[in-house]
Amino acid sequence: MATNLTRREFLKDLGLLGAGITLAPAAVSGADIFDWDSQKTPVLNRPSWVNTSAVPTMEIDWDKMERWREWRTTRGSFAEYVGKERDDRLTKLQTENLDRWLKQNKPGYTLKDRALGIATGQGAGAQGFLQPKDVTTPEKLGVSKWTGSPEDAAVMVTAALRHLGAGTIGFVELDPRTTEKLIYAEDPDKKVMKIADVDQPTEDDKTRVIPKKARWVSVWTVPMSQETTKAAPTVLCQLTTGLTYTLNRSIQLRLQYFLAGLGYLGLGEASTNALGISPALGTMAGLGEMSRLNRLITPEWGPITRVFKMITDLPLAPTKPINAGIMQFCKVCKKCADFCPSKALSFDTEPTWQVRGPWNNAGHKAFYEDSTKCRAYWRQVGTNCGLCFTACPFGTKNQAFFHEFRNALVSATPVFDSALKAVDDWLNPGPANPELGNPFKDPEKWWKTTNLPIYGINTSTGVSEI
Amino acid sequence: MWWLILGIAIGVIGWWLVAWTRAKKIAVKWYEWLLAVIALGFALLALQNYYAFLREMEPYSAGVMLALLGVPALIFAVIAVGLVWWENTKVAKTPAKNS
Numbered sequence: 001m002a003t004n005l006t007r008r009e010f011l012k013d014l015g016l017l018g019a020g021i022t023l024a025p026a027a028v029s030g031a032d033i034f035d036w037d038s039q040k041t042p043v044l045n046r047p048s049w050v051n052t053s054a055v056p057t058m059e060i061d062w063d064k065m066e067r068w069r070e071w072r073t074t075r076g077s078f079a080e081y082v083g084k085e086r087d088d089r090l091t092k093l094q095t096e097n098l099d100r101w102l103k104q105n106k107p108g109y110t111l112k113d114r115a116l117g118i119a120t121g122q123g124a125g126a127q128g129f130l131q132p133k134d135v136t137t138p139e140k141l142g143v144s145k146w147t148g149s150p151e152d153a154a155v156m157v158t159a160a161l162r163h164l165g166a167g168t169i170g171f172v173e174l175d176p177r178t179t180e181k182l183i184y185a186e187d188p189d190k191k192v193m194k195i196a197d198v199d200q201p202t203e204d205d206k207t208r209v210i211p212k213k214a215r216w217v218s219v220w221t222v223p224m225s226q227e228t229t230k231a232a233p234t235v236l237c238q239l240t241t242g243l244t245y246t247l248n249r250s251i252q253l254r255l256q257y258f259l260a261g262l263g264y265l266g267l268g269e270a271s272t273n274a275l276g277i278s279p280a281l282g283t284m285a286g287l288g289e290m291s292r293l294n295r296l297i298t299p300e301w302g303p304i305t306r307v308f309k310m311i312t313d314l315p316l317a318p319t320k321p322i323n324a325g326i327m328q329f330c331k332v333c334k335k336c337a338d339f340c341p342s343k344a345l346s347f348d349t350e351p352t353w354q355v356r357g358p359w360n361n362a363g364h365k366a367f368y369e370d371s372t373k374c375r376a377y378w379r380q381v382g383t384n385c386g387l388c389f390t391a392c393p394f395g396t397k398n399q400a401f402f403h404e405f406r407n408a409l410v411s412a413t414p415v416f417d418s419a420l421k422a423v424d425d426w427l428n429p430g431p432a433n434p435e436l437g438n439p440f441k442d443p444e445k446w447w448k449t450t451n452l453p454i455y456g457i458n459t460s461t462g463v464s465e466i
Numbered sequence: 467m468w469w470l471i472l473g474i475a476i477g478v479i480g481w482w483l484v485a486w487t488r489a490k491k492i493a494v495k496w497y498e499w500l501l502a503v504i505a506l507g508f509a510l511l512a513l514q515n516y517y518a519f520l521r522e523m524e525p526y527s528a529g530v531m532l533a534l535l536g537v538p539a540l541i542f543a544v545i546a547v548g549l550v551w552w553e554n555t556k557v558a559k560t561p562a563k564n565s
Binding site: 227396397399400401402423426427428449 | 530
């Protein structure tokens with residue numbers, strides 16, 4: 001055996017080594033990384049490392065799942081879960097803290113943060129379950145309603161939604177045995193969401209009726225400013241969420257007009273978080289994967305996005321769930337649980353079927369959170385926190401080569417997840433001063449940065465103008 | 467645009483380096499060129515990640531990436547240059563046979 005390689009032998013071995021390194025992740029995961037996934041989504045460019053899957057990366061037992069009453073979350077039932085006395089104490093503490101920090105000029109809670117917070121809630125379009133009455137239907141124009149294949153409709157609605165301000169878009173077909181269970185049984189205002197064999201939707205004081213023929217759901221993300229989200233848990237972070245909801249109210253209203261203009265129904269969220277379970281519908285539509293946050297993490301923006309939906313009778317080609325290795329990475333990472341000041345998130349290595357309380361919806365294998373701990377911390381800081389979002393390694397702006405490398409590796413194999421988490425710990429070691437209400441990133445620096453993208457969002461994500 | 471300019475600069479400097487070592491009769495082994503290319507690869511990665519993290523408004527992470535990728539670049543570069551220097555010095559000090 002030769003001990004000294006010739007140049008030719010060396011180059012040959014080098015080529016073999018390169019090929020080995022390239023193919024190793026595929027061999028480990030059993031995936032063919034060169035197999036272009038043509039079914040990824042017929043409608044939108046997604047990163048090349050995002051693979052579609054017949055089922056989501058979160059296990060679901062549809063037989064055990066029931067349509068959920070939204071007001072059973074801590075949004076609607078916090079006082080019931082913690083008791084009136086504690087609820088009153090937290091309300092008093094919230095008022096005191098916000099008032100004290102305002103007067104102290106605490107970064108993120110100053111007058112300008114409060115003023116911007118109020119401002120971002122203004123100018124939203126009317127929000128309703130039913131389409132407005134003044135829509136211009138094809139009938140009014142003297143033409144037939146739009147017709148085309150479900151695939152054509154999906155492309156058309158995607159183009160419209162992107163133009164109206166959505167980030168990524170997917171579609172779910174409602175099946176009474178499965179996905180229909182993701183539509184609420186009762187909305188946040190306790191109105192019963194009835195699915196009935198009627199021609200037109202209706203709404204009264206107690207009920208919202210969805211016609212059975214409306215079997216398709218458009219689901220979309222609206223990304224949020226990462227920079228202001230990372231000012232968590234301050235007013236500046238909270239107003240980012242508020243602004244996204246305000247922006248979406250316009251998107252929802254415009255989509256309702258658009259669908260009516262084509263001759264179809266567009267049944268929207270009657271209020272914030274109404275109609276159906278956003279993370280679940282987002283998962284089924286392939287916008288992202290469920291995670292340790294028990295929320296959606298998207299390949300494009302990580303968790304720093306909001307998810308919205310609308311039911312329609314326009315047949316839309318469903319998009320498939322995805323597997324980008326995100327849920328698998330969450331099993332190793334646990335960074336959000338570490339960052340969480342109230343320790344509300346699960347530290348378990350594997351997701352479980354066992355819920356943590358009556359605020360959780362059973363029937364899926366998840367990292368269930370203790371929502372009362374989370375909500376109690378919100379009340380103490382007077383905002384909606386968001387520190388778990390800032391902790392997530394996927395909540396990055398993806399300009400550095402490292403992010404793309406990490407995402408591709410996470411998608412290809414779980415072998416390097418621990419090592420990648422360790423690198424992320426070096427890059428993002430955590431809040432410098434984790435005292436109550438102290439921001440993760442300095443809000444005052446953000447106030448002095450005047451050249452950020454519009455809405456603080458990289459709107460070129462997923463763009464292809466070729 | 468900056469990457470195009472950098473690419474052209476690397477090409478020109480690389481060409482000049484090869485010509486210079488030949489003109490000066492400095493012997494460079496193939497594995498020494500390889501080490502130099504690896505050092506260059508790490509340096510480019512360090513540069514891209516450093517500036518991209520700064521653009522992402524993450525100066526701390528930028529510094530970490532500069533260290534994580536810049537140090538290997540430096541080590542490979544030092545080894546490559548050191549080997550060339552050591553081997554050429556050794557040759558220069560060895561008395562020529564049958565002179």
